[in-house]
Amino acid sequence: NAGVMQNPRHLVRRRGQEARLRCSPMKGHSHVYWYRQLPEEGLKFMVYLQKENIIDESGMPKERFSAEFPKEGPSILRIQQVVRGDSAAYFCASSPFTWGRYNEQFFGPGTRLTVL
Amino acid sequence: AQTVTQSQPEMSVQEAETVTLSCTYDTSESDYYLFWYKQPPSRQMILVIRQEAYKQQNATENRFSVNFQKAAKSFSLKISDSQLGDAAMYFCAYRSAMNYGGSQGNLIFGKGTKLSVKP
Numbered sequence: 371n372a373g374v375m376q377n378p379r380h381l382v383r384r385r386g387q388e389a390r391l392r393c394s395p396m397k398g399h400s401h402v403y404w405y406r407q408l409p410e411e412g413l414k415f416m417v418y419l420q421k422e423n424i425i426d427e428s429g430m431p432k433e434r435f436s437a438e439f440p441k442e443g444p445s446i447l448r449i450q451q452v453v454r455g456d457s458a459a460y461f462c463a464s465s466p467f468t469w470g471r472y473n474e475q476f477f478g479p480g481t482r483l484t485v486l
Numbered sequence: 487a488q489t490v491t492q493s494q495p496e497m498s499v500q501e502a503e504t505v506t507l508s509c510t511y512d513t514s515e516s517d518y519y520l521f522w523y524k525q526p527p528s529r530q531m532i533l534v535i536r537q538e539a540y541k542q543q544n545a546t547e548n549r550f551s552v553n554f555q556k557a558a559k560s561f562s563l564k565i566s567d568s569q570l571g572d573a574a575m576y577f578c579a580y581r582s583a584m585n586y587g588g589s590q591g592n593l594i595f596g597k598g599t600k601l602s603v604k605p
Binding site for chain 2: 479
């Protein structure tokens with residue numbers, strides 16, 4: 371069973387461009403979480419999605435950031451009109467879900483976004 | 487809102503010795519999970535150990551053990567017989583155990599402690 375996959379691993383964008391980060395959860399996992407890690411910081415929660423639904427986006431910046439997890443295909447984190455402050459490592463984690471039981475989040479290797 | 491605090495930005499330990507990393511947290515919930523994650527230079531997040539708040543017994547995983555003090559809201563990690571491969575950033579994290587309409591809750595991380603291991 372392959373782990374959580376993220377691509378690209380490294381992404382360089384110029385200010386004003388769009389960045390698209392992809393996350394393929396582990397097989398059988400229907401829940402995806404996105405986290406951002408700024409330099410010298412811990413991971414900060416951004417958004418939690420289930421298939422075709424955004425469950426919690428309380429950590430997402432109000433502008434330029436969006437996320438989706440379609441019925442088919444990977445989850446996408448999209449950043450429009452990137453700025454230097456968006457430079458960070460973006461991690462995706464996936465989990466299965468069963469009521470009443472602990473469900474571990476499994477992390478992908480992250481995408482390092484550099485904005486020039 | 488819950489918060490996690492790691493007061494040691496950097497720690498150093500001699501190979502084969504024991505080191506303890508500190509973590510405190512703040513919450514009004516009674517049911518939650520606490521974690522220690524390791525992040526080596528590869529940046530991959532690796533789960534080291536997990537503690538369930540309702541369990542009084544401290545979790546142990548081989549050379550890694552925790553000292554969970556629920557009343558004090560303290561959750562320290564002890565690494566015994568330190569190895570060169572233990573050098574990494576270590577993050578303490580909190581997660582609610584409540585289910586809200588299917589939500590399992592996101593992880594809340596501290597800022598991390600950078601552990602160096604001296605040969």
